[in-house]
Amino acid sequence: MSSHREAPEISQDPVADSTDVYAFVCPDWPDSVALIANYLPLQEPAGGPNFYEFGEDVLYEIHIDNTGDGWPNISYQFRFRTEVRDPDTFLYNTGPITSLTSANWNRRQLYSVTRVEGSHRTVYGTGFVCAPCNIGPLSTPDYDKLATDAVHALSGRRHVFAGQRAEGFYVDLGSIFDLADLRPFQELHAQYGLHVFSEPGPGVNGTNGLNVHSIALQVPISDLTQPGGGKEYDSRSVIGVWTTASRQKVRLWDDDRGENVNSGPFRQVSRLGNPLFNEVINPVGKKDLWNTLAPLDDKLFAPYVAHPQLAALLPLLYPGVFPNLAALVKSGKPRADLEAILLTGIPPHLIDGFQNYTGAVQADMLRLNTAIKPSKHPNILGVIGGDLAGFPNGRRVFDDVVTIELRAIAGAVYSLIDKKYTPDAAANAVTDGLDPSSVKAPYLDVFPYLGVPYSGFYNPSAS
Amino acid sequence: MPESDRITSEARPSRRSMLRGAAGIGAAGLAASAIGGLAAAPALAATGRPAAAADKAAGPRAQRADAAEPVVVHVRDARTGELDVFRGTTQFRLRDRDLAARLLQAGQ
Numbered sequence: 301m302s303s304h305r306e307a308p309e310i311s312q313d314p315v316a317d318s319t320d321v322y323a324f325v326c327p328d329w330p331d332s333v334a335l336i337a338n339y340l341p342l343q344e345p346a347g348g349p350n351f352y353e354f355g356e357d358v359l360y361e362i363h364i365d366n367t368g369d370g371w372p373n374i375s376y377q378f379r380f381r382t383e384v385r386d387p388d389t390f391l392y393n394t395g396p397i398t399s400l401t402s403a404n405w406n407r408r409q410l411y412s413v414t415r416v417e418g419s420h421r422t423v424y425g426t427g428f429v430c431a432p433c434n435i436g437p438l439s440t441p442d443y444d445k446l447a448t449d450a451v452h453a454l455s456g457r458r459h460v461f462a463g464q465r466a467e468g469f470y471v472d473l474g475s476i477f478d479l480a481d482l483r484p485f486q487e488l489h490a491q492y493g494l495h496v497f498s499e500p501g502p503g504v505n506g507t508n509g510l511n512v513h514s515i516a517l518q519v520p521i522s523d524l525t526q527p528g529g530g531k532e533y534d535s536r537s538v539i540g541v542w543t544t545a546s547r548q549k550v551r552l553w554d555d556d557r558g559e560n561v562n563s564g565p566f567r568q569v570s571r572l573g574n575p576l577f578n579e580v581i582n583p584v585g586k587k588d589l590w591n592t593l594a595p596l597d598d599k600l601f602a603p604y605v606a607h608p609q610l611a612a613l614l615p616l617l618y619p620g621v622f623p624n625l626a627a628l629v630k631s632g633k634p635r636a637d638l639e640a641i642l643l644t645g646i647p648p649h650l651i652d653g654f655q656n657y658t659g660a661v662q663a664d665m666l667r668l669n670t671a672i673k674p675s676k677h678p679n680i681l682g683v684i685g686g687d688l689a690g691f692p693n694g695r696r697v698f699d700d701v702v703t704i705e706l707r708a709i710a711g712a713v714y715s716l717i718d719k720k721y722t723p724d725a726a727a728n729a730v731t732d733g734l735d736p737s738s739v740k741a742p743y744l745d746v747f748p749y750l751g752v753p754y755s756g757f758y759n760p761s762a763s
Numbered sequence: 764m765p766e767s768d769r770i771t772s773e774a775r776p777s778r779r780s781m782l783r784g785a786a787g788i789g790a791a792g793l794a795a796s797a798i799g800g801l802a803a804a805p806a807l808a809a810t811g812r813p814a815a816a817a818d819k820a821a822g823p824r825a826q827r828a829d830a831a832e833p834v835v836v837h838v839r840d841a842r843t844g845e846l847d848v849f850r851g852t853t854q855f856r857l858r859d860r861d862l863a864a865r866l867l868q869a870g871q
Contacts, residue, residue: 563852
């Protein structure tokens with residue numbers, strides 16, 4: 301998955317587990333950027349009686365680097381607290397939740413939003429109400445209204461939302477981690493001599509019908525960039541984005557209270573910038589370490605980008621399908637194409653009219669050139685599909701990041717670096733066979749852009 | 764007098780200090796103990812980076828911690844007497860061989 305349960309330690313701590321990060325210029329308000337960080341992966345909608353919620357003991361942050369050093373210039377911090385109206389009932393709600401102030405909503409979460417820039421701290425508010433979980437027709441009869449009401453206006457045309465959303469990331473999880481037997485090409489897989497597949501099959505979205513918890517911000521571009529940018533070629537137009545979750549260093553079980561108590565300074569336990577970086581680039585023995593570090597330390601992980609294991613596996617798993625990739629791997633040449641996409645941004649002059657280069661510091665960040673306007677006709681393959689407003693120029697909620705990264709790793713864009721290299725035909729065709737139609741809950745055209753979460757009553761459905 | 768220093772929340776440790784810290788934990792990570800009013804537990808995080816200005820973000824729960832939560836002491840290295848003391852969102856590092864020895868003795 302993008303970053304769901306991607307490392308051994310964080311897979312044991314769902315409330316602090318970041319799953320996806322999105323950053324894009326808002327199509328409905330092109331002077332603003334949407335920043336979305338998702339947590340709490342793989343939520344079955346029918347999650348009662350204790351429906352999913354953010355961690356009170358977790359510090360959630362979305363970071364912006366606008367100087368290219370892999371260290372945040374701006375951080376948005378989110379802290380959550382839970383109100384229990386009646387501890388003597390087992391119910392999440394004692395009747396229909398018809399508003400964010402409904403007395404029937406027994407377990408409600410509120411949160412604070414703080415912007416940190418250097419030593420300057422701006423507290424936008426401390427009592428924003430989260431959207432509740434989507435329970436069913438009796439408990440949350442007008443969920444759309446509740447979610448809309450949970451979009452809070454901050455000062456200066458800024459908005460914030462926190463709460464449950466439909467999972468928008470689509471991936472054929474079952475096939476990818478079954479030794480990459482991508483269903484559309486499964487008959488070409490070596491299959492270890494097991495002869496399971498004789499013909500191609502359609503992709504299956506492993507996250508369909510599941511929910512996540514989103515933290516979403518919509519802020520003016522000028523809140524995030526260095527002054528003086530605004531042109532596509534200007535490095536000041538480019539920002540790096542990532543999210544982190546932090547916990548206090550000590551957790552102690554308090555017998556008297558029957559709960560954990562925490563002490564000590566906060567330390568980072570989860571991080572996410574580019575999708576799939578910690579998932580399929582970093583080796584399992586380094587994933588937990590990576591989660592504790594800042595992007596500026598990613599030089600430590602650059603060898604795994606320059607020589608990705610998956611690039612070496614594809615020719616072995618699909619004999620004869622990736623001959624040019626096999627030769628490239630055998631040559632030992634570092635994958636400068638992947639280093640650009642994932643670690644430095646794409647320099648000017650490689651792609652006409654495009655750059656999202658942040659400098660020589662190798663840092664995994666989602667890089668967004670904020671001067672590139674939203675596409676009127678988006679292509680889910682983003683930049684490799686000719687749409688400069690999509691991944692890896694930031695990431696929109698509907699971008700097909702699995703296919704984009706599969707193709708990039710397969711060498712589809714290596715010719716940008718080495719004009720003599722001819723990508724394999726399969727490099728421009730490989731996919732897990734999914735697209736946004738694989739997601740049942742449609743994306744929204746307006747903030748917070750991710751779809752209405754699946755209702756616990758209707759999912760899974762009776763049929 | 765025992766040596767002590769406060770690990771400031773905002774300070775970003777260098778890579779060298781991070782690696783040194785990791786080695787220290789490896790040497791004495793299980794040597795946690797308790798005595799008197801001091802509750803002790805093994806530190807969960809070996810080293811790790813501070814979140815950016817993270818500890819200033821201590822919310823209502825963390826603020827309650829300052830008043831009501833226990834002081835937690837982690838004996839990092841009994842031989843040198845190196846102790847980590849956690850309270851609220853702060854962490855002190857002490858070097859006190861006698862105290863470390865007493866803590867270990869109390870935990871036996």
